Every structure is written in structure tokens, then in C-alpha cells.
Amino acid sequence: MQIVVAGQGYVGLPLAVRAAEVGHHVVGYDVDPHRVQQLAAGQSYVRDVDSSRLRVVLDTGVYSATADAAALAGFDIAVITVPTPLRDGVPDLTYIESCARTLGEHLRPGTTVVLESTSYPGTTEELLLPILEEVSGLKGGVDFLAGFSPERIGNKRWSFDGTPKLVSGIDAKSLDAIKGFYDGIFQTTVPVSGTKVAELAKLIENIFRFVNISMVNEMAMLAASLGVNIWEAIDAAATKPFGFTRFTPGPGVGGHCLPVDPLFLSWKVQQELGVPFRFVELAADVNRYMPDYVVRRLVEALDKRGMPVSGSRILLLGLTYKYNATDLRNSPSARVAELLVTLGAQVRGADPNIPEGEDTELNVPRVDASSEEITASDAVVLLMDHPRFDLPVIQKNAAYVLDCRNRLSGPNVEIL
Numbered sequence: 001m002q003i004v005v006a007g008q009g010y011v012g013l014p015l016a017v018r019a020a021e022v023g024h025h026v027v028g029y030d031v032d033p034h035r036v037q038q039l040a041a042g043q044s045y046v047r048d049v050d051s052s053r054l055r056v057v058l059d060t061g062v063y064s065a066t067a068d069a070a071a072l073a074g075f076d077i078a079v080i081t082v083p084t085p086l087r088d089g090v091p092d093l094t095y096i097e098s099c100a101r102t103l104g105e106h107l108r109p110g111t112t113v114v115l116e117s118t119s120y121p122g123t124t125e126e127l128l129l130p131i132l133e134e135v136s137g138l139k140g141g142v143d144f145l146a147g148f149s150p151e152r153i154g155n156k157r158w159s160f161d162g163t164p165k166l167v168s169g170i171d172a173k174s175l176d177a178i179k180g181f182y183d184g185i186f187q188t189t190v191p192v193s194g195t196k197v198a199e200l201a202k203l204i205e206n207i208f209r210f211v212n213i214s215m216v217n218e219m220a221m222l223a224a225s226l227g228v229n230i231w232e233a234i235d236a237a238a239t240k241p242f243g244f245t246r247f248t249p250g251p252g253v254g255g256h257c258l259p260v261d262p263l264f265l266s267w268k269v270q271q272e273l274g275v276p277f278r279f280v281e282l283a284a285d286v287n288r289y290m291p292d293y294v295v296r297r298l299v300e301a302l303d304k305r306g307m308p309v310s311g312s313r314i315l316l317l318g319l320t321y322k323y324n325a326t327d328l329r330n331s332p333s334a335r336v337a338e339l340l341v342t343l344g345a346q347v348r349g350a351d352p353n354i355p356e357g358e359d360t361e362l363n364v365p366r367v368d369a370s371s372e373e374i375t376a377s378d379a380v381v382l383l384m385d386h387p388r389f390d391l392p393v394i395q396k397n398a399a400y401v402l403d404c405r406n407r408l409s410g411p412n413v414e415i416l
């Protein structure tokens, strides 16, 4: 089939390449000409897709990247994987809207459009469908098919195509077509009865993590005040072989999904039902406070050593929001750095995973986590314990470490 994947980012590119590998002709459409240029040159910027894989599908002509909407003509199935950010706490669905307008112009009877971007329940049927119908003059469910299938993106254990894929349609025919397409790509597809169920399922997955991480973070703050080791208590609880999922504390929830997606649902609930989604709001509140708490703990520790935070040299280690991740989006490290700078500290940051120049959110000098740098610092904060950090070197050379990941021990170490 002729497939269009609109949006060639972290979600769209792996899908486009996999669809090409299983035998479809795929157009990877993106409005960012720089990204398109890179892809056309066989350079992948997405960790899940090796450049070598990209070059094979480019060379065999089954995949092409373009910013030219004219190339969308003649598609059988189009998948939308464009961003869905929050702006001042309000879902910004303009990317979906504009993409729907572009696709609507190329919609023909018999074609299918699937939304994969994360959003609140109702987005497919109340936002996407009317735009497609208005622009194309065709009727959803009669002339063309549509549905929603959330992206889950695998991890080390669960590969892209080994992770079960939820599929839904605006009607039975749409579900059949969408399930058929994804059955050729994923080992397991899981049909659900409608698009709102699939949209909500994705949010439940993210809210589950967001609420639980925020819960252990609040517990970490309370346990520290009570003089109990939260990490040992969590490990002890995790020996229960059923009914418990292990989450661990940290300096805050970051990334482009967990701190954002739950607020789509709380916004929708407030708009439509006029009530707050209390769990999400509480979790967001705790999460927003975590970087302040880290700074408070550090200030107290320096104080105990007779050192004012102002003028102290502080080294932040691990700036990404997640273990071994490679991006800084919504990372709590930026807020920790900002607070410390405001208090007059001399802050430096080290992260082997972030190339120089890709740290625009972080306004502090970048350094290597060398033994000299560690020795020269009055305090070190281990925000994220990337595997490339030499933990014994940190432990040996640091005057004081606030360890937010429970990886170090010794008289110079305090855990979060």
C-alpha cells in the first residue's frame, strides 16, 4: 500500500521505516525541511532507527522523506504522528489541525487516516474527523475510514514491533482496516471498541507512571524527615511478588510525555465536567516542587558544613530527565540549575549523553565529570546515574554528594 506517515519524529520515523521494511511504499512527510534533508541524506536522528536501516529503505526506493505536500497524493493509509504540546496548561492541537487540513486535500474514497499523537478522549472524532470531512467533502465511515492507535515506543526489553499495539476505529470497517495495517507491522494488535477507549488507555498508561513516581517522590521527602531510608523500604516492599510495582524517587518527572499528557486529561475533565482531576493535579504539584526540594536539601547540607550556597561551586551530574536518555526536554535539572544560580552558586553541569550545543534549556557551563572537576566542587548533585559516570571516582573525590539515585554511599554522601 501507499502509506503516508505525517511527522517524522521519535514516533513517526520508526513506524515509517518499519512499514517500508514490511513491504509498503512509504512517504515520510514532515514540515521541518532540516529534518527532511537529514533523512533524505540517510541520517537518522532517532535512536530507535539506525542510519543503516534508513539507508536501505531509501536506496531500495520504498521510503522517501519530503516536506512537499504534493507527495501525499494517492495514499491509501495516512498516519498522523505530529506533536501535541501543552501551552500554558492548555493542550495545543494546532499541529493535528494543520496536518488534518493537508491530508484532507488528498483524501480519496476508500482511504484511511489514523491518529497516533497522544491527546484527550474525543480528539479523533471531535477534532480530526470534522476537519477531514470539511476539507475533503467526503464523509467519515462512508467514504473514508479513520481511527486512533496510540504509540507506546518500546524499551530494551520490549522492541518496537514486539510491544502490543492498541487499535481502534470510528466504526467496525475502520477498525478492520486499521487492525489489518498494523497486523502487518506489530506482532500483536489489541482492538478496542472505540477511539475514545484507545485515547483514554494511552493516558491511563502515562498517568499511572506520573502518579506513582510523584507518590514515591512525596514519600521520599517525608521519609527523609522521619529519618527512614525510603530506598530500602521500597526494595523491601518490592519483595512482594504480586500487587506491587516498583517506582523510585528522583529530582522530578521530566520528558515530553509524562509531565504533559496527564494534563491533557485534567484539562478536558475541567472543560467538560467542570471538576478537577485531583490525582493528576496533586501529582503535578509534587512533581513541580521536586527540584526546589533538591535545592533545599543541598542548601541545608552546605549550611551544616558552614558554607553558604552563594559562591559555592556546585556540580550537577546527569542532566537528562531519565536514565541514559539523550534529551533534556522538561528535565528537572534545568530548574535545579536555575534555582542554584539565583541563590548565587557557581553551577556547572556534566552529562556525557548530551552533546555540547544541545543544552539550550540549561544556562550553566558544561564540563566533564573528571576527578579534577569533582574535587574542585564544594558539592556534587547526582541527578541521573548514567552508566558512563565513574561512580567510584565521584564517591572518592567529592567533598559532599547529594545522591538522587541511591547509587553511592559513604560519609560524604546523602541520599534523596
Ligand SMILES: NC(=O)c1ccc[n+]([C@@H]2O[C@H](COP(=O)([O-])OP(=O)(O)OC[C@H]3O[C@@H](n4cnc5c(N)ncnc54)[C@H](O)[C@@H]3O)[C@@H](O)[C@H]2O)c1
Residues within 6 Å of the ligand: 006, 007, 008, 009, 010, 011, 012, 029, 030, 031, 032, 035, 081, 082, 083, 084, 095, 098, 099, 116, 117, 118, 119, 151, 152, 153, 256, 257
Ligand atoms: N516520543 C515518544 O516517546 C512518544 C511516545 C508516545 C507518544 N508520543 C506522542 O506522539 C506524538 C509525536 O511525538 P514525537 O516525540 O514523535 O514528536 P517529534 O517532535 O519528535 O516529531 C513530530 C514531528 O512532526 C512534525 N510536524 C509538525 N507539524 C506537522 C505537520 N502539520 N505535518 C507534518 N509534520 C509535522 C515536526 O516537524 C516533527 O518532526 C506526540 O503526540 C507525542 O505525545 C510520543
